[in-house]
Amino acid sequence: MKNILFKSILIFVLAMLFSACKKSDSPLTKVTPVELDSIAANYYEQYLKIYPLEATAQGDLRYNDQLPINIDKDFISGEISFYNSVQNQLKKIDYKSLSDDQKTVYDVLDYTLQDKIERYAYHPEYIPFTQFSGLPLDFPLLGSGEGSQPFKTEKDYDDWLKRAEKFPEWMDTAIENFREGMKVNYVLPKKLVLKMIPQMKAKEITTNDYTQNIFYGPINNIPQKFSVQQKEKYTVLYKDMIAKKIIPSYTKMANFLETEYLPKSRESDGINALPKGDGIYKYYVKSWTTTTKTPEEINKIGLEQVAMLRKEMEKVKQQLGFNGTLEQFINHMKEDPKAMPYQTNKEILDAFNGILKKITPNLKTMFSVTPKTPFEIRQTEKFREASASAEYIVGTPDGKRPGIFYIPLPDPKKFNITSGMESLFLHEAIPGHHYQISLQQENTKLPKFMRFGWFGAYGEGWAHYCETLGPEFGLYTDPYQKMGYLSDQMLRAVRLVVDTEIHTGKMTREQAIQYFMNNIAYDDAGATAEVERYMAVPGQALAYKIGALRIRELRDQYQKQLGSKFSLAKFHDEVLNQGCLPLDVLGRKMENWAKKQ
Structure with missing residues (x-):
């Protein structure tokens, strides 16, 4: 009985798609924007019926009573058939006749479908949940x-x-x-x-x-x-x-x-130990970074970033007058009372609100379009606090539910700002995830699958890029907060090294934890939670640095190319105005934008 509803939905989906999109008997159908949008709209409408929890998360209440068994074999088979049916409709479109905006819609939908189909070739249903997600x-x-x-x-x-x-x-x-x-x-x-x-x-x-x-x-x-x-x-x-x-x-x-x-x-610790594990990992690397970079190429980038950031940390060490090696300095930061100035949870939450107040004036000059969705800062619930990281939970486009920045505080007296505080806020909250996701969801001109879509390299890349805006916001003037920023930058660089080495069998969990603590002011528990997260979700940790480097590369490229015509606010608005995109699609979009300046 459990698959009857899904199969009925699938039949309806296919019927709707064919009736909506069959405009002629020609192999290629020249479509208007309305018709292309119809394909995209029909796809996402049926997708929400298949995945009602996503509808609930978006404030769409129609399916709040449903919980599909989406890890069942028959469900997965039907889901793949659905994706294939949408792809068949896209193949009938004359791509060359589309405008740039229409091509973006086509490219993102086509990429999304291909990625979802390919994912099931590696049997993710065998691990229906982990300690980190599910x-x-x-x-x-x-x-x-x-x-x-x-x-x-x-x-x-x-x-x-x-x-x-x-x-x-x-x-x-x-x-x-x-x-x-x-x-x-x-x-x-x-x-x-x-x-x-x-x-x-x-x-x-x-x-x-x-x-x-x-x-x-x-x-x-x-x-x-x-x-x-x-x-x-x-x-x-x-x-x-x-x-x-x-x-x-x-x-x-x-x-x-x-x-x-x-x-x-x-x-074993890495996914390479599974049957066909190397192929599984290469897929996750491609999926999370939306690039064709190999694990080896990403590992090289990571090692270069770690070396560069260690030099920057040396400067902070000298500023604070610490005598000793960088590793000793990093270990000292874990215990330095000045790095742990808080006594209560309220003090920490108040400090995060203080960061928001400090950056607010400059937000108006760096962004001409800002979200309407409300924003709140909350402590993570106790039941999941022990294994949780700081995170952003999406609000609803109608503003009825705010975007929420959750911060786990199991012991406020051990909250260490050299593990990232000002930079953490820029990443998880404003202008990071809250701006990017809220603006995306509020943009009713986008097809819904793009309004509520997600690509880690773009979404996490944007948030990580936002950390680098700290000096422009007047942040990181305190050496401990500067060390926190460098630690957050180092965190994403270390992830490139650790993720690629764990999942190719070159590094064990224990070695990864030690490498982590040699470069970042985390305690053993924090480093362990991070490394075990990478073990649970292969490739996800790569998205941050790869995406951020690409966005910074685009900014530097067009700032140099456009000279006095370059506007940072306009650049940011253009990066954000069509939501999450695969990085190659983003590159083409920004190239077209630059030509019009």
């Missing part, structure tokens, strides 16, 4: 009432109950997929599985003291407008949901991982 980690935030799932009306409360009804089936399918991977030695590293087990046992999601369970959040905060009868009704239903759906699912997964999967997990 539905079991996202579901508690959704069900807490603090995420993108709304809890304002009776329908909202009913929608969540229907969605949660499918969660045990998703978790059972995940176990089946893990077992399929075990049969062919396609398994996670043991060191990561050991982190996943306590996540599945976390008190916040498994306690039967309902008022303390994170999934009881909507009842603890039930709307005052609900009647006494409504409150009693949902209290009973949500307790039942937690007792029968949530706790058993997480408990079963924890037991499976501990007793069955852990003994079969691998001692």
